[in-house]
Every structure is written in structure tokens, then in C-alpha cells.
Amino acid sequence: MSRPIVPCLWFPDRAEEAMEFYCSIFPNSRILSIERYPDESLDKHFTGMSGKVLNGRFVLDGTTFVCLDGGPVFTFNEAISLTVECADQDEIDHYWTSLSASPEHEQCGWLKDRYGISWQIVPANLAELMTGPAQTQALMGMKRIVIDELVNAG
Incomplete structure (x- = not known):
């Protein structure tokens, strides 16, 4: 059974802001869910990420996207x-x-x-x-x- 392809956008640290921004521009758009990084005191692997977006799901005019705050390791470029x-x-x-x-x-x-x-x-x-x-x-x-x-x- 075929499933839709869902793009994932890796933001350094502003995923929630970006979701809100895009949803304000495109019709039929909304944030579906936001899972946040746990308090960094619970897991040393999440230092500095407490409360940021671990997994966000949103829809832009009918197309579903996922996103995350992943830090500056990867950046967007014109290749996509x-x-x-x-x-x-x-x-x-x-x-x-x-x-x-x-x-x-x-x-x-x-x-x-x-x-x-x-x-x-x-x-x-x-x-x-x-x-x-x-x-x-x-x-x-x-x-x-x-x-x-x-x-x-x-």
C-alpha cells in the first residue's frame, strides 16, 4: 500500500515559529502536533534543547510536513x-x-x-x-x- 511522501524540515532552532509563519500564509493550513525535547536535566543528550521542537507536524494547503529543531549541524540550501x-x-x-x-x-x-x-x-x-x-x-x-x-x- 502506497503512503504519501512527507517532507521533513530540519531547522536549527525556530521550527515552531516557522510552522506558525507558513500556516499564516497558506490557506487550509494548521499545526497538527508538537512534541518537545524533554527537560535537559532528564537527559544530557538534549543540552540546550529543552522545550524546542523534537517533532512537529503541520499541513500547508493539504500537504503534510514534519519538522524539528535539530541545531546548526545541517542547513537548507538551493538544492531542494x-x-x-x-x-x-x-x-x-x-x-x-x-x-x-x-x-x-x-x-x-x-x-x-x-x-x-x-x-x-x-x-x-x-x-x-x-x-x-x-x-x-x-x-x-x-x-x-x-x-x-x-x-x-x-
């Missing part, structure tokens, strides 16, 4: 991104404005948020909009995708 397929320019603008926190990392609909996660904010019909070299050239010059500019390219 989360893609939001938008119905129209208003949706693109909403997600772009809400999530973008690092202008130097913006290109072709890609952005990086305040937690270091890379996102692709794209029109759901991007493949249909990319009808030739002029559209590809227009896309490569964009940070936030502007649908009208793709339609009118060429």
Missing part, C-alpha cells in the same frame, strides 16, 4: 526547493511578498525565505506559457515571475 503552483498573478504576488526575504537569492521565480528554505513561486501553467526562446529569455531576466511579460515576450 518547495514549489507553489499559482493560479494567477495575484497568487504569485501574495506568496512572493509573503515569503521572499533574501533579494540576492531571487531568480526565475525562485526565492529564499527568512528560514533559509528555497521556494519556486510559479504559474501553474508555466509549461504552456513557455512557447519559445523569447519566453525563456524573458523568464531568465525575471526575479518574480510576471505572467503578462511571458505572454507578451517575443
Whole structure:
């Protein structure tokens, strides 16, 4: 029996804040559960982690995620991104404005948020909009995708 794939996000120390932030941006979203690290006096392996998120579960617009506060051992990078397929320019603008926190990392609909996660904010019909070299050239010059500019390219 097939099970859904559930992404796990390793935050250095702000998992609960990130869950609340993402749930405030996406519709049909909510925090499902938070298990916390035990008091560090009970286990020396959890020094400095008392009360932080050991295992968080949340839903963003129907997709379940898990997350944790794992310390600075691992960090996010652009090798993995989360893609939001938008119905129209208003949706693109909403997600772009809400999530973008690092202008130097913006290109072709890609952005990086305040937690270091890379996102692709794209029109759901991007493949249909990319009808030739002029559209590809227009896309490569964009940070936030502007649908009208793709339609009118060429």
C-alpha cells in the first residue's frame, strides 16, 4: 500500500515559529502536533534543547510536513526547493511578498525565505506559457515571475 511522501524540515532552532509563519500564509493550513525535547536535566543528550521542537507536524494547503529543531549541524540550501503552483498573478504576488526575504537569492521565480528554505513561486501553467526562446529569455531576466511579460515576450 502506497503512503504519501512527507517532507521533513530540519531547522536549527525556530521550527515552531516557522510552522506558525507558513500556516499564516497558506490557506487550509494548521499545526497538527508538537512534541518537545524533554527537560535537559532528564537527559544530557538534549543540552540546550529543552522545550524546542523534537517533532512537529503541520499541513500547508493539504500537504503534510514534519519538522524539528535539530541545531546548526545541517542547513537548507538551493538544492531542494518547495514549489507553489499559482493560479494567477495575484497568487504569485501574495506568496512572493509573503515569503521572499533574501533579494540576492531571487531568480526565475525562485526565492529564499527568512528560514533559509528555497521556494519556486510559479504559474501553474508555466509549461504552456513557455512557447519559445523569447519566453525563456524573458523568464531568465525575471526575479518574480510576471505572467503578462511571458505572454507578451517575443
